[in-house]
Amino acid sequence: MAEEMKVNPQRAKQLAENLQSVVKTIQSSNKAGKNVRLIAVSKLKPATDILALHQPPTSHLHFGENYAQELSEKASLLPRSIRWHFIGALQTNKCKGLAEQIPNLWCVSSVDSAKKADALEKGRANVASSGETGEEKEKLRIMVQVNTSGEENKSGCEPNDTLELCKHIVEKCPDLKLQGLMTIGAIARSQATTAETENEDFMCLRETRDRVVENLGWKQEELELSMGMSGDYEGAIAMGSDEVRIGSTIFGERPARKDAKVVEDVGEAKG
Numbered sequence: 001m002a003e004e005m006k007v008n009p010q011r012a013k014q015l016a017e018n019l020q021s022v023v024k025t026i027q028s029s030n031k032a033g034k035n036v037r038l039i040a041v042s043k044l045k046p047a048t049d050i051l052a053l054h055q056p057p058t059s060h061l062h063f064g065e066n067y068a069q070e071l072s073e074k075a076s077l078l079p080r081s082i083r084w085h086f087i088g089a090l091q092t093n094k095c096k097g098l099a100e101q102i103p104n105l106w107c108v109s110s111v112d113s114a115k116k117a118d119a120l121e122k123g124r125a126n127v128a129s130s131g132e133t134g135e136e137k138e139k140l141r142i143m144v145q146v147n148t149s150g151e152e153n154k155s156g157c158e159p160n161d162t163l164e165l166c167k168h169i170v171e172k173c174p175d176l177k178l179q180g181l182m183t184i185g186a187i188a189r190s191q192a193t194t195a196e197t198e199n200e201d202f203m204c205l206r207e208t209r210d211r212v213v214e215n216l217g218w219k220q221e222e223l224e225l226s227m228g229m230s231g232d233y234e235g236a237i238a239m240g241s242d243e244v245r246i247g248s249t250i251f252g253e254r255p256a257r258k259d260a261k262v263v264e265d266v267g268e269a270k271g
């Protein structure tokens with residue numbers, strides 16, 4: 001539990017500085033002055049790193065994880081006040097468990113099929129019926145991941161299939177809330193992105209959003225855009241992103257997946 005987790009004060013200070021510097025860059029890129037949510041992407045990083053940023057002075061709320069097992073472990077160790085985002089490649093057989101077992105799962109950002117939406121709906125519906133207080137339960141937020149770059153190895157639904165999937169979530173999944181659209185985009189385009197050059201992936205996501213809201217009869221601001229990572233978030237914000245997902249700029253380079261540890265070896269850390 002949290003009290004057994006020792007946050008290294010030097011590491012905590014470094015992480016807080018990194019986060020604050022990202023927050024500043026977000027503010028200066030954000031000419032339109034809208035609210036941009038920052039997800040600190042903590043995949044493959046130890047739980048103590050997350051705890052450090054969730055504590056004062058930063059008291060950061062939103063954290064993103066890519067692997068179901070790792071997210072489950074971290075969620076069970078860390079405070080319930082954290083708002084978890086599942087942003088990784090989503091397997092249909094993991095959906096129900098995720099929605100059911102992590103009460104503070106705030107958003108699933110990587111839904112690209114009706115099957116996955118249905119499985120999440122099933123899991124969330126179970127949470128609903130088990131609530132004893134009778135207060136209205138919060139819906140699980142969903143982002144539809146769109147493959148804007150047309151790369152075969154990228155997950156995400158085709159831009160042209162996005163409306164249909166969005167409609168499915170709105171009409172058939174009462175325990176889910178369609179929150180927005182998410183893209184990762186092609187690395188080459190990301191590397192070419194500056195505050196001045198418009199990234200084609202971000203343009204595609206924006207156009208897809210415009211078509212979806214028009215068809216649903218929603219306002220533009222009712223469907224968020226999740227775009228922008230460490231390498232390209234300034235340009236993404238300039239193009240209207242509502243949410244950026246930043247990992248390495250905050251936490252540093254990630255270890256290989258096989259070397260990652262949720263709980264660090266205390267003996268080793270003491271030296």
Ligand SMILES: *Cc1c(COP(=O)(O)O)cnc(C)c1O
Pocket residue numbers: 041043066087088184229230231245246247248249
């Ligand atoms: C890992 C990851 C990020 C963060 O990437 P960085 O380049 O480290 O900022 C953002 N979004 C998704 C979907 C990811 O998998």
